[in-house]
Amino acid sequence: KFEQSDQLLPQCWLVVRVDGRGFHKFSERHEFAKPNEPRCIRLMTLAARRVLMEHRSILLAYGQSDEYSFVLHKDTNAFNRRASKLASLIGSLFTSAFVFNWSICFPDRRLLYPPAFDARAVAYPSVRTLRDYLSWRQADCHINNLYNTAFWSLVLRGGLSANQAQERLKGTLAADKNELLFSQFGINYNNEPEVYRKGSLLVRASLLDSQVDAVAEEASVGDNVPDVGEASVEEVSEIAAKVAKAEAESASTLLHIDIIKDKFWTENPRILPLDSQ
Ligand code: GTP
Ligand code: MG
Numbered sequence: 001k002f003e004q005s006d007q008l009l010p011q012c013w014l015v016v017r018v019d020g021r022g023f024h025k026f027s028e029r030h031e032f033a034k035p036n037e038p039r040c041i042r043l044m045t046l047a048a049r050r051v052l053m054e055h056r057s058i059l060l061a062y063g064q065s066d067e068y069s070f071v072l073h074k075d076t077n078a079f080n081r082r083a084s085k086l087a088s089l090i091g092s093l094f095t096s097a098f099v100f101n102w103s104i105c106f107p108d109r110r111l112l113y114p115p116a117f118d119a120r121a122v123a124y125p126s127v128r129t130l131r132d133y134l135s136w137r138q139a140d141c142h143i144n145n146l147y148n149t150a151f152w153s154l155v156l157r158g159g160l161s162a163n164q165a166q167e168r169l170k171g172t173l174a175a176d177k178n179e180l181l182f183s184q185f186g187i188n189y190n191n192e193p194e195v196y197r198k199g200s201l202l203v204r205a206s207l208l209d210s211q212v213d214a215v216a217e218e219a220s221v222g223d224n225v226p227d228v229g230e231a232s233v234e235e236v237s238e239i240a241a242k243v244a245k246a247e248a249e250s251a252s253t254l255l256h257i258d259i260i261k262d263k264f265w266t267e268n269p270r271i272l273p274l275d276s277q
Pocket of ligand 1: 019020021022023024025027028032033034035036037038040065066
């Protein structure tokens with residue numbers, strides 16, 4: 001037997017992270033806005049929603065830049081917890097949904113070549129280590145977005161070359177970049193859109209307790225739209241009922257909030273129960 005077992009440890013929270021391959025080039029070729037392309041963020045979130053719809057053991061997903069992390073319940077037995085199955089299925093569904101929905105988000109821009117996303121599965125032994133992981137991804141979002149906002153302000157508005165902007169920012173702390181943005185460009189970084197500063201969190205709506213300001217989005221092509229063909233009236237209403245049930249069960253809420261601090265997690269204790277490991 002040559003096939004190796006790659007079952008992830010039991011009773012650990014599982015995370016599958018997908019990350020765009022060579023998105024530096026992909027964003028250039030597709031003329032993404034700098035530093036943030038809202039249409040790509042929308043597309044990434046549509047693709048992530050599709051993954052949540054398909055894989056019910058996912059509790060939440062967190063996305064920023066060209067990546068999305070999917071968190072599966074520690075008790076899940078999906079695909080026998082095999083790392084390769086989980087990563088390849090989620091990675092390929094995410095990729096195909098990204099391509100499938102491209103024209104919704106970029107109606108006037110052709111997809112120039114097929115994008116790819118790598119995917120890996122990791123097990124976290126406790127809520128604490130899982131929260132540390134999510135905090136790390138949101139901190140990464142913050143650090144990169146502050147840097148990119150300052151960098152592109154210097155280049156696009158300050159007239160600096162890329163090298164000059166890089167030199168100008170070398171060794172600066174967060175406070176220095178905030179100050180530079182404010183004094184030179186009148187930008188209060190804290191007023192920048194939350195979607196850029198905090199990234200995107202998709203949570204199973206059924207697990208939320210606090211009143212949250214969900215972000216409205218358009219639907220994705222093919223989402224729960226059954227091909228009813230020549231079906232009778234009864235058959236159609238039966239299909240519609242099934243679709244409504246599937247939609248309710250799979251509903252996820254989009255948020256752009258702080259997930260590093262305790263507030264969100266203590267207000268919504270059913271997502272990652274504090275008493276569980
Ligand atoms: P690999 O993941 O190692 O294959 O390389 P990568 O080129 O994808 O780099 P990485 O994943 O580290 O970073 C993502 C890159 O995507 C960023 O460095 C940006 O160049 C680009 N990117 C992501 N989101 C946006 C966006 O909204 N606008 C623009 N202009 N670029 C973006
Ligand atoms: Mg990448």
